[in-house]
Amino acid sequence: MDEPTLPEIPAGRMAATRKRARDIAPPPEHSSTSSDPAVFSSDDDPALDNYQGHTRRKRRYVGAWFDQHPASSDSAFEDDSSPRFLQPRRVRGPHAQQPGQKREFKRHLDSGVWMGTDGSLTDSDDVFELEPATAKLPLPPPQLPPLIPLPPARPRLTPGELEVQSMIRQCVENGTERVDLSGLDLETISDGLLDPISDIEPIPNVAKDVEFEKRDPRLQVFLFNNRLRSFPASLFNAEHLTVLSLRANQLTTIPPAIGKLKNLEALNVAQNYLNYLPGELLHLLHKGKLRSFNFQPNRFWKPDTASFPPTMPGAPEKYELLTFGNPSAADRQPGWMGLTTKLRFRSPVQFSDGARNTYSAFKLPPVSRHPQEPAREGDDNVEVELEPFTQVAMPKEVTRELSSARLPTSLMAAPRGARSLFELALRACATSAQADRIAGWLREDAAEFPWPAHLAPAVERAVETHREGGLWCSVCGRETLLPLAQWLEFRHVRLQYVMEGVESDVAELGQEPVPFLRVGCSWKCVPAKVEAEGEEKEEGKEEE
Incomplete structure (x- = not known):
């Protein structure tokens, strides 16, 4: 049986369909x-x-x-x-193949492979070039896309920071809750370098016939005997931090975000250059778990008690009740022992605006210098003016009518009122990806654009406050970047215990009271005025 194949095309029919005959050889x-x-x-x-x-x-x-x-x-x-x-097919013309000439690669009609020259533009056998057609309408010049500024390059880690990174990695891998970074001669700690500390998980002790129980870590971080000039803000994310030692460094301030460390039991900030402590630290002393607090020696401001009149009995307690309300006291069972504070004095209030223009007669002293900075007169013994609890020195502008054009209405905003446009703009700058460059751009463009002189410093301060964890009003608790009212409270830190429902003081930590800085988000978030006994009696007679 023959194998079926495709039919063969007759030669005569093929010749009839062609335009001209071809020689078959x-x-x-x-x-x-x-x-x-x-x-x-x-x-x-x-x-x-x-x-x-x-x-x-x-x-x-x-x-x-x-x-x-x-x-x-x-x-x-x-x-x-x-x-x-x-x-x-024979090609005639200038492209015809001459006798004895080597055959070139050309395209054939029966082939699906094109082997012509690179300059061929058409599918025909003849090669010719086409000139581009001229545009009827003028074309606009090409527009380049706008240049997007690159993010700032991540700074390289110093040899000391590389050692810190290696030690923290080992603690995370081994489940070590004690992170000892002392004596490494560290001057700065890059952002995010201490973040892995929050990932440390203790390795549970698995024994026979013992029920498995997972517990929260008790992190201990030791950074003493270094040269740190700023508080490492990465530690504020360590929720389970219980022990923190920053002794023997070069700190001049402690950020208010330290109040986030609710589980902190021991804090050591001695042998630094601190002038005051943040008011948020009082929450850890009164309602937190803080049991050990070392803060001496430092360069704390001292109260000027020489010109201070005698304090009315019970005035500090009334001041705290009127200003901060009745905070819920910690559950102190019999046998409890911890740290508390007792208010002694208060300074006048410094009233300012967003441009840091001071409206009050009282001004806070300048912050202490670093050891590398030149010495200033009176850095070691700074005495702060005091104000009785029965008085609150307000600026003269406040006593006038509120319709005065010289007093911005935003300064007298309610504690929970709308934020000013300036504060909203600073918040946008502080949270921007280019936050570190905005202040520099404002200074560079000052010759071309007359920016206000206070704008660049305000942006720098807002960026620093945001990086340190934020700032909250001491009276209403609202987060703010522009503290418009600031004052100091001098308190004695004391160790107290509870025995059969009676609170007793064991000892006071330090002979002199320590200044705590309080801030207000508006001119209404200020200390409350305690009425004197004579004033209360006179008001009672008027009512009768």
Whole structure:
């Protein structure tokens, strides 16, 4: 049985459809009408049955689909092993091939492979170039996309910081809750370097016949005997921090965000250059778990008790009740022992605006200098003016009518009123990705744009406050970047215990009272005035 194949196209019909006749000559051996002869086998026809295992052999064919011929003489179709070959069309003109000239690669109509030159633009045999058409309308010049400023490069870690990074990594891997970074001569700690401390998880003690119990970590961080000039803000994210030692450094302030460390039991900030302590630390002393607090020696401001009149009995307690309300006291069971404070004196209030212009006669002393800065007169013995609890010295502008054009209404805003546009703008700058560069841009463009002189310092202070964890009003508790009222409270830190429901003082930590800084978000968030005994009696007579 003959194997079915494709029908052969008659030569006469093909010649009739062509525009001109072509000379047919015998092709060379093993050639085809295509540059790459197509090779087929009998298995390529899906209509054939699978004859695997029979004795018949596969048959191979060469040629185009319309001119297939067996490649060997074993085919029953035809014994001719050389397929017919049509001589390619003769090219006339300058591109005609001369006798003896080597054949170049050209495109053939029966081939799907284009082997022309790189400069060919059309599909025809003749190669010619097209000139680009001229535009009818003038084209606008190309506009480049605006340049996007790159984020600031991350500073490289110092050798000391690389050692800190390695030690923290080991503590995280081993579950070590004690992180000792003391004596490494550290001057600064990059942002985020201490963040992995929050990931430390203690390895539970698994023993036979002992119930497994997972507990919270009790982190202890020791950074004493270094040269740190700023408090490492990354520690505020360590929720389970119980012990923190920053003794023997060069700190001048402690950020208010230290109040976030609710589980702190021991704090050591002795041998630094502190002038005051943040008021947020009082929450840890009164209602927190703080049991050990070392803060001496430091450069604390001292109260000027020489010109201070005698304090009315019970005035400090009334002042705290009227100003801060009745805070819920800690649950002190019999046998409890912890740290508390007792108010002794208060300074006048410093009233200012967003540009740091002071409206009151009282001003806070300048913050202590670092050891590298030149010495200033009176840095070691600074005495602060005091004010009786029965008085509150307000600026003269406050006593006038509120409709005065010289007094901005935003300064007298309610404690929970709308924020000023200036504070909203500072908050946007502080939370921006380019926060570190905005103040520099304001100073660089000062020659071209007359920015206000207080704008760049205000942005720097807002960025620093945001980086340190934020600032909250001591009276209403609202977060703010512009403290418009500030005053000092001098308190004695004392150790107290409770025995059978009676509170008793064990000892006072330090002979002199320590200043705590309080802030207000507006001119209404200020200390309350305690009425004197004589004033209360006179009011009682008037009512009768």
